[in-house]
Amino acid sequence: MEPSYSREQKRGQDCYRAKEYREALRCFDAAIARCDDPPLSIFDNRAATYTKLEEFPKALADGRHMIQVAKAEVKGYLRTGQILQLMGKDKTALGIYEYGLKNVPRINEDVKLLQGMYDKLLRKCSAMDPATAPKIIDPLKYLPLELAQMVLQYLSFKTIVSLLRVSKLWKAILESIPALWRHIDLSKAKRSVRCSAIKACVIRSGGTLTHATLSHYEAVNSDALTYIASRCKRLEYLELRIGISNETLLKAAATASSLKTLIILSGHEVSLDTVTQLLAQSKSLEHAEFYIRTRGHAAKWEGDLSKLRVLKLHAAKDSQGSLRLELDDLFPKVPHLHTLSLQTRTATSPRITSDYSSLISLHTLSLTDVDIATFPCLPPSLQTLSLINAWGIGSRSDVADAYMERNNFSALTSLTVSAARFLRPVVVAGLIGNGRNKLQKLDLRDFDASLGLTALISAGHLAEVTDLRLSNADVSDELAGLVASCCPKLKGFDASYNMKLTGVGVKALVLKEGGIQRLNLNHCVGVSSDAVEYARGKGVVVHFTFPDIVKSGKRVRLG
DSSP: OOOOHHHHHHHHHHHHTTTTTHHHHHHHHHHHHTTTSSHHHHHHHHHHHHTTTTOOHHHHHHHHHHHHHHHHHHHHHHHHHHHHHHTHHHHHHHHHHHHHHHOOTTTTHHHHHHHHHHHHHHHHHHHOOOGGGSSSHHHHHHSHHHHHHHHTTTSOOHHHHTTSSOOOOOOOOOTTTTGGGGGEEEETTOOOOHHHHHHHHHHHHOOOOOOEEEOOOTSSHHHHHHHHHOOOHHHHHHHHEEEOOOHHHHHHHHHHHTTOEEEOTTTTEEEEHHHHHHHOOOTTTEEEEEEEEEOBHHHHHOOOOOOOOOEEEOOOOTOOOOOOOOHHHHHGTTTTEEEEEEEEEOTOOOOOOOTTTTTTTOOOEEESOOOOOSBBBBOOTOOOEEEESOTTOOOOHHHHHHHHOOOOOOOOOOOESOOTTTTHHHHHHHHHHTTTTTTOEEOOOOOTTTHHHHHHTTTTTTTTTTTEEEETTTTOOHHHHHHHHTTTTOOEOOOOOSSSSHHHHHHHHHSSSTTTOOOTTTTTTTOOOHHHHHHHHHEEEEEEOEEEEEEEEEEEEOO
């Protein structure tokens, strides 16, 4: 049976809609009198009726009663604020709305209405009297939780941790958003981080942590890594910058079933045996990067490595033994590998394989401090090739010449070669593609210009190059002029550490057809400051430091 007060309230609402406000008021009074604990809606109806009758003090009394009875409900604040605005008390109404935003939970859908009324009245008050505008506003008090989360996700992990100390409100809100704790990054920490702090971050994430970068501070110990690996089943990215035992590392890798990226940087070198075990245990691994302590043992590649896409192996700086990678055994197991980076560092390491043609998906290859007798056989898919300090590469000239003559690197867009003293002109010509490829970036630092470079440029084989680096490569004014006339798409040129270049070559580069955007003239002893200012005056970004050796450059009329 319907309560009698409910019947009176409905009758009052009907009278209100019929604009019979006195009769509506009598019905609402009767409804309140017949109920020991009247619902909030009856007081809201009566306050609205008083407002129509312009009995504002009585309406205001009902509105404040609503706030007193139910602080977490929006209705009282909205009704009271509306009445105060009708009474011309905008500042008081603004205070009521602000008080409501502090008390109404953010999960309440109606809080958006309260926020909208506050914002509208605030703009009105600020326009009429700028002094009424608050100078400091706590954004987390007024922003919807969804919008606050969107803003906070742009902040670094270090900043989010710092914000925990702002206030209790901020701490509660930050800790209630799991998405903010899915990426732990301790690389910017300035003091040791306790294991308990890392566990707290995992708990805040609700076990949904996906990325973890553990820095080099001592308190980040094996307990933290084990805890993360066991609790966070979605962990995809793990970067270590701290020493952890190989046993703990292997255990964590076996537990983290979703791990796709594992990076172990310099400072926590692992043995080659540990590397092969990690790759064998981590079935889902796609990106792996290691610094390896050489011990002379040969690598034994086991397990399913078919998901591996990126592999970077670097010998530790203090390595004494040889790094025996046994790449011929590895390559059949990684058919989808697209990036390979090798750095052996030690001259005692045996020469690594020179045949990469079986890696049909490979598009980036970087060989640093390696010893290869013949120029490597490369797959036609290769787009980026980097040969740094490859001291023995191409020493077998007969093999290198024959190989380069029958290959066309049509996909190659970026080439870096440095300190490869055995490279012959035919090899350079083959890499550049004799104009058949779309090479855009060419870096020939420490290169002997006598190895056919002038002829290649004259023939127009660098017509597509946009970034050319010839640092310490015997660049003269004549060569700079040739570059300016034969490289129409060139936008950046690095001529640093070249003794023969003067203002003549700089002017030719600046005035080239299509212009140039960037010049690196660091330690070019023949280039004067006038030439540098001339280039900058033409809108070119010039990097220039005065060389240690003072030498008067050739005077050129630049105007």
